[in-house]
Amino acid sequence: MPSLPISSPPLSSSGPPESSWLRDLTVITILGGLWFCALLGMRPLSNPDEGRYTEIPREMAVTGDFVTPRLDGVKYFEKPPLVYWLSALTFREFGVNEFTARLWGGIFSLFGVLMTYAAARALYGRGAGIWSAVVLSTTIYYYGLSQIMLLDMAVAVTMSGALFAFIVAMREPRGKRRFALFMVFYVMMALATLSKGLIGIALPGAVIFLWVLLLNRWRTLWPFYPVVGTVVLLAIAAPWHVLAAKANPDFLNFYFYHEHWLRFTTTIHGRYEPWWFFIPIFIGGLFPWVFFAGRTLKSSLPGGWKLRKEHADAWFFVIWTVFIILFFSKSQSKLVPYILPVFPACAVLLGRYLSSVWEGKFDGKCRPATMAFAVAALLMGIAAFVVPTPKNQPELAAYLPVLRVTGGLTLLCGAAAAFLGLRRNNPRLMIGSVATSSAIFLLALSFGAGSFDKASTKRFAMILKPILKPEDRVYCVGFYGQDLPPYLGRLVSVVESEGELSYGINAEPKITSSRFLDRDAFADQWKQSGDAYALIRESSFERWFGDLKLSYEIMDKSDRFVLIKRTDPK
Numbered sequence: 001m002p003s004l005p006i007s008s009p010p011l012s013s014s015g016p017p018e019s020s021w022l023r024d025l026t027v028i029t030i031l032g033g034l035w036f037c038a039l040l041g042m043r044p045l046s047n048p049d050e051g052r053y054t055e056i057p058r059e060m061a062v063t064g065d066f067v068t069p070r071l072d073g074v075k076y077f078e079k080p081p082l083v084y085w086l087s088a089l090t091f092r093e094f095g096v097n098e099f100t101a102r103l104w105g106g107i108f109s110l111f112g113v114l115m116t117y118a119a120a121r122a123l124y125g126r127g128a129g130i131w132s133a134v135v136l137s138t139t140i141y142y143y144g145l146s147q148i149m150l151l152d153m154a155v156a157v158t159m160s161g162a163l164f165a166f167i168v169a170m171r172e173p174r175g176k177r178r179f180a181l182f183m184v185f186y187v188m189m190a191l192a193t194l195s196k197g198l199i200g201i202a203l204p205g206a207v208i209f210l211w212v213l214l215l216n217r218w219r220t221l222w223p224f225y226p227v228v229g230t231v232v233l234l235a236i237a238a239p240w241h242v243l244a245a246k247a248n249p250d251f252l253n254f255y256f257y258h259e260h261w262l263r264f265t266t267t268i269h270g271r272y273e274p275w276w277f278f279i280p281i282f283i284g285g286l287f288p289w290v291f292f293a294g295r296t297l298k299s300s301l302p303g304g305w306k307l308r309k310e311h312a313d314a315w316f317f318v319i320w321t322v323f324i325i326l327f328f329s330k331s332q333s334k335l336v337p338y339i340l341p342v343f344p345a346c347a348v349l350l351g352r353y354l355s356s357v358w359e360g361k362f363d364g365k366c367r368p369a370t371m372a373f374a375v376a377a378l379l380m381g382i383a384a385f386v387v388p389t390p391k392n393q394p395e396l397a398a399y400l401p402v403l404r405v406t407g408g409l410t411l412l413c414g415a416a417a418a419f420l421g422l423r424r425n426n427p428r429l430m431i432g433s434v435a436t437s438s439a440i441f442l443l444a445l446s447f448g449a450g451s452f453d454k455a456s457t458k459r460f461a462m463i464l465k466p467i468l469k470p471e472d473r474v475y476c477v478g479f480y481g482q483d484l485p486p487y488l489g490r491l492v493s494v495v496e497s498e499g500e501l502s503y504g505i506n507a508e509p510k511i512t513s514s515r516f517l518d519r520d521a522f523a524d525q526w527k528q529s530g531d532a533y534a535l536i537r538e539s540s541f542e543r544w545f546g547d548l549k550l551s552y553e554i555m556d557k558s559d560r561f562v563l564i565k566r567t568d569p570k
Contacts, residue, residue: 020126025114028133032113035137035439036146037106039446041099044456044483050149051482054101057087058486061096067243072480073491074504074512075248077255081240082194083154096486102149109146112157112344113137119164120348123171123313127359132351138438141285142343147446152337155196160344162188162204167316174223186229190236198260201233203327203341207320214319215312254503263333273334278325281336285343288438289350291369291376292431296353299365314352317345357427367422370430374418377411377437384408406444410437460535460563461487463556469531475522477536477544481561484535491515495522523548532566 045051052071059070060081069076069084086104094100113133121129136142145153162185169181185204192200212221245251283290300314301307308315321342328338357366385408389400414437421429464474465488476484477495485492493515498505505512517525526532527550534552536544541562545552552564 021121024117024121024126024130028114028117029110032110032133032137033106036109036143037103039443040102040106040147041097042447043098043449044453044458045098045101045486046148046453046483047455047457048480048482050101051484051486053083053149053151054087054096054486055482057084058091058096058489060084060088061091067240067247071482071501071504072485072494073515074501075507076501076504077244077248077251078259078500079151080194080197082191083151096489101486102147105146105149105153108153108157109142112142112153112160115157115161115164116344116347116351119168120351122168123348124352125355127355128348128352130351131354131358132347134435135289135350135354136344136347138435138442139285139289139343139347140287140438140442141281142340142347143442144445145337145340147449150337151196152340155192155200156340156344158188158192158195159200159204159341162186162192162200163207163316163320163345166204166208167313169224170217170220171313178223179225182223182225182229183232186233187236190233193233193237194240198256200237203324206327207316207323210323211312211316211319215308215315217312248507250507258503264331267332271333271335275329277334278329278339282325282339282342285339286346288373288377288434289346291372292350292353292366293346295365295369296350299353299356300349314349317349320345354431357431360427366427366430370418370422370434373434374415374422377415377418381408381411381415384411403444403448406447407441410440410444413437414441454560455481457481457484457535457561458487459558460484460556460561463563464488464533468533471530473525473530473532475517475526475532475534477522477534478540479537481535493517493522493525495519519548523550526550526566527569529568530566534564534566536562536564538562 045054056069056071056076059073060066063070066081066085066088069079069081083104087101090100090103113136116136117129117133119129120132165181165184165188169178169185172178172181189201189204192204194200212218241255244255286293297318301311301318303310324342325339328334331338384404387400414433417433417437418430421427421433461484468474468488468490474484474488474490474492475495476492476497478497480494480497480499480501481492494501495517496519498516501516505516526534526548533555538557538560545564551567551569553567554562555565556563
């Protein structure tokens with residue numbers, strides 16, 4: 001049977017369209033706000049990323065310097081400041097804790113779902129909008145990154161907002177709506193640039209150029225208001241760059257050359273991975289909806305490349321996805337979150353297909369996808385019960401019985417519901433079971449996520465914080481625990497571990513030399529009178545304090561860290 005194109009809003013609603021728009025957006029905002037934000041404060045900050053991206057805005061909030069980002073007191077220009085600004089303002093009003101640290105990640109995640117719903121509905125109808133929102137919210141990669149304080153969610157959502165605004169604007173005739181949508185396009189690119197640099201302009205621009213070129217859409221591109229749009233973009237994105245360059249003469253070279261060009265073209269940042277690195281991340285990250293991807297593509301692109309002009313919108317989302325994955329695959333610096341911007345595009349295509357299935361335009365072709373999900377969920381559910389308890393991770397071992405019951409049973413129930421849907425030939429039960437079981441499974445993982453992180457220093461910070469005096473000295477020896485300063489609410493000294501702080505340390509040696517120490521300087525400071533505390537990895541403890549013959553007492557110890565206090569020599 002030939003594949004038929006999917007169209008139309010599959011889910012109908014009573015009342016005028018405007019009222020259903022408002023109702024849907026309100027419901028998505030309430031449910032999405034709870035979904036993405038309710039559990040943000042349950043886990044300690046993870047190292048190094050969450051510690052870093054909490055400490056920088058904490059220092060902004062304390063110093064009032066919103067131009068020069070600083071990490072542990074030194075200049076840090078690896079990323080632009082939009083998320084820092086938002087978090088710093090939040091910290092000033094509500095304090096620094098795990099919830100406020102992650103709050104803007106959750107808010108941006110919600111914005112991403114709202115924009116995905118709006119774009120899918122504008123292009124394909126209300127049902128596609130609703131299902132696109134469901135898909136994006138329950139995709140393991142998107143939801144997982146929404147629960148972590150990273151800059152990637154902000155750039156992914158603003159970049160997606162720009163591309164969504166563009167493709168919807170292309171359907172509008174010349175007039176106020178087209179102009180407004182293109183202004184949103186330029187504003188979103190500016191915000192993406194302030195979130196993570198020039199990729200906020202380069203990637204949307206490249207996707208649009210390829211789509212216009214390959215589908216010969218040059219005539220329909222105009223008007224796109226480039227003069228006014230460029231003015232708007234620069235008015236938002238340029239001032240911080242100008243102020244940062246004025247306050248820091250070495251900013252332009254480090255930020256644009258070292259952090260943009262060298263990051264992409266060389267392995268200087270130590271994040272090299274093979275070219276195929278993002279392929280399994282994309283496939284696994286799209287779980288559970290990856291099983292429907294093949295049928296979605298076939299239904300969205302009937303006639304293939306020959307009929308591409310008749311299905312230009314769908315091809316836009318395909319080009320968006322493929323180009324961004326290829327772009328970061330070519331980069332010499334690769335990290336797991338980099339391809340996050342492709343998931344809203346995938347959600348629109350999947351939501352369009354699933355809405356047609358829900359409406360009853362069902363020809364049996366989603367049965368293999370449902371069967372694949374059911375088998376995968378069954379195997380994962382069984383694995384949850386039989387996987388051995390780890391002996392060297394007591395936190396995970398303590399939570400594992402709960403995870404076996406919640407996660408394992410959820411997957412087994414999801415598999416059973418999917419099999420029942422197949423048996424009854426009920427497409428709503430099929431895809432409904434996938435969405436519901438995925439949501440419950442993600443919640444189960446969220447409750448236990450803290451058990452997987454052994455690098456947190458919160459335990460030791462909570463011991464130190466009540467007893468520290470302003471004049472006391474705190475050291476991280478042989479490493480930099482990036483979550484320690486935000487938990488303590490103060491800077492720490494770092495011994496023989498510059499890493500990503502190297503640029504800032506060398507930029508201001510007069511103010512950093514007393515806190516960033518080599519082995520001998522640390523020994524000299526430790527012998528000075530006054531209270532001093534050091535956190536050191538357990539594996540290197542003897543090498544440091546045994547060899548240097550320093551006086552100390554152990555305050556607390558874990559299988560990873562040792563906390564010690566200076567004592568006077570006997």
